[in-house]
Every structure is written in structure tokens, then in C-alpha cells.
Amino acid sequence: METKYQPGDKVQILQRNQPGHVRTPIYVRGKVGVIERIVGAFPNPETLAYGHSGLPYKMLYRVNFKQGELWSDYDGSPDDTLEIEIYEHWMAPA
Amino acid sequence: MSEHHHDHDHGHDHDGKPIQEDELPALEAQILETSVRELLIEKGVVSADDIRRAIEAMETRGESLGAKIVVRAWTDPAFKEKLLTSSDDALMEFGIDMRPMELCVVENTEDVHNMVVCTLCSCYPRPILGIPPAWYKRRDYRSRAVREPRAVLQEFGTELPDNRQVRVHDSNADLRYLVLPKRPEGTEGWTNDQLEALVTRDSMIGVSDVRSLDELVG
Amino acid sequence: MRGPQDYGGLPAGAVDPVKHEHVPTHWEKTVDALMMLIFDQRRQLARVDESRRMQEMLGEDYHKYPYYERWLQAVAWLMLEKGVFTQEELEAKQTEVRGRLEAERSGN
Known part of the structure; x- marks a missing residue:
């Protein structure tokens, strides 16, 4: 399966208001991060959750965010980061 | 119901309320769990032994x-x-x-x-x-x-x-x-x-x- | 639209690693086992994603339910959805079990 993004690419998580079961928490939506690694192709949890096959598979990435990007009032170290898994259809090039 | 007999250290539940040793869950929860479990056994989906083995397996992981x-x-x-x-x-x-x-x-x-x-x-x-x-x-x-x-x-x-x-x-x-x-x-x-x-x-x-x-x- | 499960970043209380430690009770392990069994390779009656969907359907009740009661509700709803047993069968069973457990508890 093709990967649209490579480690190091900047991506923006989509600010999408989607009903039903999704695995992209609100706190990363609209935020810009960097692809940390390609995890691989996995069944889509958004359809698995309704008893479907999860096909077609979705490419999954780990995305790294600076904490200051996620929380404007973050008061830890400016180097602190957060990494989370995001499916390809939830991101766009930034 | 001996299977609801606990033999653990005293603990606290997820909402922070202290619970006593041997304390049962809320009655409604126990009714639902017992009902679901017995129906699954009657339907042949699981056996009591399957449940016992699953609990044993989880106790070996840690x-x-x-x-x-x-x-x-x-x-x-x-x-x-x-x-x-x-x-x-x-x-x-x-x-x-x-x-x-x-x-x-x-x-x-x-x-x-x-x-x-x-x-x-x-x-x-x-x-x-x-x-x-x-x-x-x-x-x-x-x-x-x-x-x-x-x-x-x-x-x-x-x-x-x-x-x-x-x-x-x-x-x-x-x-x-x-x-x-x-x-x-x-x-x-x-x-x-x-x-x-x-x-x-x-x-x-x-x-x-x-x-x-x-x-x-x- | 924020689902009840989407806690990340919301204000919340302090974590108390002593008070909030808890050895799972036998009852909780039983619920855990039921969930694992309906997921397992042999049965494949449901997937973890479906269980999460069911827990999210608790809506505001999600916050009130203890963890394993959420799991239990998800198992029950999934088995109804899959037609493993019917609502009528469940209700009849609950009536019978209620009588038994109430008698047991008052006998304690």
C-alpha cells in the first residue's frame, strides 16, 4: 500500500466534525505536527466499530507534536512533545 | 455465589470510593453480569470453564x-x-x-x-x-x-x-x-x-x- | 462534536496513585473475561472497536459508570445487536436472576 507521507513531513490534522466512532481525539484536530514514523496499513476502526470489515485498509502514522502547538498555555519545557497515531485520511500536508 | 467471593487486598474502586474486601458490585450490575453470563453459557457461546481459564490466563500476565x-x-x-x-x-x-x-x-x-x-x-x-x-x-x-x-x-x-x-x-x-x-x-x-x-x-x-x-x- | 470518551486535555482532578490503585475483584475479572472471550479467535463475535462504540453510546452516563460496568453494558448490547440473545430473553433472565440475587444478599 502506498504511503502519502514520509517521516519528517509536516502535516495538519483535519478539523473534521465526524459522527460515529473515530480515533482522532479533538485535542489534535487542526494542529500541525511531523510524521515520526509510518506504522503500516490497518483496518479502518471507523467501520470496524460497526461490524464491517475495516476495508479498505488505512495507512497509519505516528505524528509528533510540540506540546506548545497543542496547548497555547503549556508550561513544561518547550522541547516536550506528544506522539499519537493518526490515519492518513485524517491529515493533509501542512 | 462463591465465584463472587474475593480474596484480594482491600482496594478502592475506580471512582475513588473505598470498597471493602468481599464487596459485591452494585446489585443492578451483578444482575446484568449474571444474566449475560448465564445466557452466554446456555447458548453454548462460552462455558463456565472457559471463563475460569480466561481469568487464570489474565492472572498469569503482569x-x-x-x-x-x-x-x-x-x-x-x-x-x-x-x-x-x-x-x-x-x-x-x-x-x-x-x-x-x-x-x-x-x-x-x-x-x-x-x-x-x-x-x-x-x-x-x-x-x-x-x-x-x-x-x-x-x-x-x-x-x-x-x-x-x-x-x-x-x-x-x-x-x-x-x-x-x-x-x-x-x-x-x-x-x-x-x-x-x-x-x-x-x-x-x-x-x-x-x-x-x-x-x-x-x-x-x-x-x-x-x-x-x-x-x-x- | 466531542464524544464522552474524548477526555484528552479536559480539566480534571489530581491523580492519586495510592488512592486510585485497586486490585481487580473477581467480579471485575469475570466481566473482563466475558469481553475477552467474545473477542477471541475462536468466537470472533465482536471486535474491540465495536465495544468502544457501545461504551461511547452511553453518552453522559459514560462518566458515571465504573469502568467494568461500561464493559458489561457493551458486552450486553453487543450480544443483543449480534442476535446472540434477544431483549426478551435478557429481560426474562434478569427477572429470574434478580429474585435469586436479592434472596442471596438478604441472606448474607
Whole structure:
């Protein structure tokens, strides 16, 4: 399966208001991060959750965010980061 | 109902209300559980023995398995490399097959401290660490670990210098996370058993460091 | 639209690693086992994603339910959805079990 993004690419998580079961928490939506690694192709949890096959598979990435990007009032170290898994259809090039 | 007889230490439930030893769940919950369980048995979906075996299996999984993996990584550089880069193969050596999930091992160093949370539910490397701790499943931890990790670490008694980067891992999808804690200085020549005694569950979730040498002696 | 499960970043209380430690009770392990069994390779009656969907459907009740009661509700709803048993069968069973457990508890 093709990967649209490579480690190091900047991506923006989509600010999408989607009903039903999704695995992209609100706190990363609209935020810009960097692809940390390609995890691989996995069944889509958004359809698995309704008893479907999860096909077609979705490419999954780990995305790294600076904490200051996620929380404007973050008061830890400016180097602190957060990494989370995001499916390809939830991101766009930034 | 002898199967509701508990033989554990006294504990506290998930909402922080103290519960007594042998305390049963709320009546309504016990009615629903008993009804579902008996229907599943009557329908031939599960047997009482299947349930007993599943409980036994979950009791064999726990932090001691995680500690063995950590110590192997501390003492065997080739294994550590495999664990960090292709964990499936490394886990096979311990007879653990996590598929379709994948284990992502994150290493603590002088400069980096890793910490794991699942904000959306309570994803946890159960085949290695067993059932997640109650605090891991609670709203407090799930809400705040991503936003104020250093404050949460302090609540666990873990003080980090400002120049040590905190990396939070939100375990929200197909990976499960294990923190590889830093091997303490002064443990050269220790046996595996001695080293394993240093490795706590919390150190593999990343809310604390391993036991200090003084703690161990005490 | 924020689902009840989407806690990340919301204000919340302090984590108390002593008070919020808890050894799972036998009852909780039983619920855990039921969930694992309906997921397992042999049965494949449901997937973990479906269980999460069911828990999220608790809506505001999600916050009130203890963890394993959420799991239990998800198992029950999934088995109804899959047609493993019917609502009528469940209700009849609950009536019978209620009588038994109430008698047992008052006898304690």
C-alpha cells in the first residue's frame, strides 16, 4: 500500500466534525505536527466499530507534536512533545 | 455465589470510593453480569470453564513479564535493538504474540522521559503488563497526562529536570506502548533476578523511574 | 462534536496513585473475561472497536459508570445487536436472576 507521507513531513490534522466512532481525539484536530514514523496499513476502526470489515485498509502514522502547538498555555519545557497515531485520511500536508 | 467471593487486598474502586474486601458490585450490575453470563453459557457461546481459564490466563500476565523483557534489553544489546525496531520478533522469544496489535517500545535516556496514556479509552499492553491500573483508566489521568504531563508526574512523585524532554505517547490506535526505563548506575554485575526486582509496572508506563537501589535494600 | 470518551486535555482532578490503585475483584475479572472471550479467535463475535462504540453510546452516563460496568453494558448490547440473545430473553433472565440475587444478599 502506498504511503502519502514520509517521516519528517509536516502535516495538519483535519478539523473534521465526524459522527460515529473515530480515533482522532479533538485535542489534535487542526494542529500541525511531523510524521515520526509510518506504522503500516490497518483496518479502518471507523467501520470496524460497526461490524464491517475495516476495508479498505488505512495507512497509519505516528505524528509528533510540540506540546506548545497543542496547548497555547503549556508550561513544561518547550522541547516536550506528544506522539499519537493518526490515519492518513485524517491529515493533509501542512 | 462463591465465584463472587474475593480474596484480594482491600482496594478502592475506580471512582475513588473505598470498597471493602468481599464487596459485591452494585446489585443492578451483578444482575446484568449474571444474566449475560448465564445466557452466554446456555447458548453454548462460552462455558463456565472457559471463563475460569480466561481469568487464570489474565492472572498469569503482569508486570513480572514486562520486567523480564526490560532486563533482557538491559543486558543483551542485540535483543534491545530488536525490541526497539521489530518488537514482534523480540516478543516471540518470550512466547508473546500481540498481533494484530503491535508493541512500540520507547526508551528512556538521560535526555528523554517517555510516558504512556490512552486518552480515548484505556489501551494498554495487556499481554505484557496485565490489567491496567485503576488510575490509568480514570478521567484524571486520561485528561491531564497529555496536557500537563509534568504535573501528573509530580503527583506520582516523579520530579524531572527541565532539560529532560518529556515525550507523551497517546495510545489511541493499533500500537501498544512499553517504556524501556533507564538502567540505574551501580547495577553492573547484578543477576537478572536482582535487576528484575528494580523494574516496576509504573516505570514501564513511564509515570516513575525504576526502584532506587536504597528501596531495594530496604 | 466531542464524544464522552474524548477526555484528552479536559480539566480534571489530581491523580492519586495510592488512592486510585485497586486490585481487580473477581467480579471485575469475570466481566473482563466475558469481553475477552467474545473477542477471541475462536468466537470472533465482536471486535474491540465495536465495544468502544457501545461504551461511547452511553453518552453522559459514560462518566458515571465504573469502568467494568461500561464493559458489561457493551458486552450486553453487543450480544443483543449480534442476535446472540434477544431483549426478551435478557429481560426474562434478569427477572429470574434478580429474585435469586436479592434472596442471596438478604441472606448474607
